[in-house]
Amino acid sequence: MPELPEVETIKLSLQRKIVGLVIKKVEVKSQNSFSGDPQEVEGKKVLNLWRRAKVLGIDIGSYQSSAISRQTKQKSLKAEDRRLMTILFHLKMTGQLIYEDGKRLIGGHPTPDMTGPMPGKHTRVIFEFSDGSRLFFNDQRKFGWVKVMGPRSWAMSRELKELGPEPLEKGFTWEVLKNNLLRHKSQPVKVTMMDQKVVSGVGNIYANEACFNAGIDPRTKVAALGDENFKKLYRGIIKSLQDGIKHGGSTRAHFVDPEGRKGYFLDYAHVYGKEGQKCKKCGTVIKKITLGGRGTYLCPICQK
DNA sequence: TGCCCCCTGCAG
């Protein structure tokens, strides 16, 4: 599910809620969704949330209360407790992070099957905080995962080290985009744009929208693009992602933020999911094709 | 580079 804007939306919402809380208990309901030792998480305080590409990270560290100190009399245990750890989340297609404050969910319940009473049918991992609030990792299709990693080892992890540039950060320029796209000259530009090594965080929805924004046919081979095209794509990618964040992400079926709220970007999208509808710019009927096995939408007039 | 696969559920 989530692409960059959805994960960013989750991060922004969740960081207002859980920074400073202590994780009291971790309950793993689906072993395949979780790797690492739950014990290494329990008793640690949430320090910081961050996002890299479509991965969400929660940094956790030692909790220096007298209660904990009494339990960990041995120095080695204390040292262990002091270690910084990170919990990584990838939500893939149907993952959700739902935060329940006390007894009830904050916000609406737009998709009752996925954000009804928690834990639900698809709840895979539950984090319980010392104030009684809980964070639920739900994932209908079980493609997503939660991984507990040692101090800073995530930076070198397979999940993150080969990712391309963050499109909303300084190092991303049209030249960088051009160079990375050109590693796959014979591929359709939209397929290449979704390669996380080329640029990170762009998935199917925003790749479709970026191509529309750029006025470029998604089937165009990278080799056929000129500098003007790369500049348009560069701006098109950034605009689609920023618009996505502005509207709280995209809800096709499953996405809700940690407070149960849908994202409304698709109400403003130009092509994604608009097959058979008229292009808002020129009135031509939006077409749906398949590219690289993924549904692809375009306006045959606006995109050349 | 292109398939197949992971898994579940929903629409046609």
Added chain:
DNA sequence: CTGCAGGGGGCA
């Protein structure tokens, strides 16, 4: 029943 769905890893 078949095909399709915000992703991406592994294989030939």
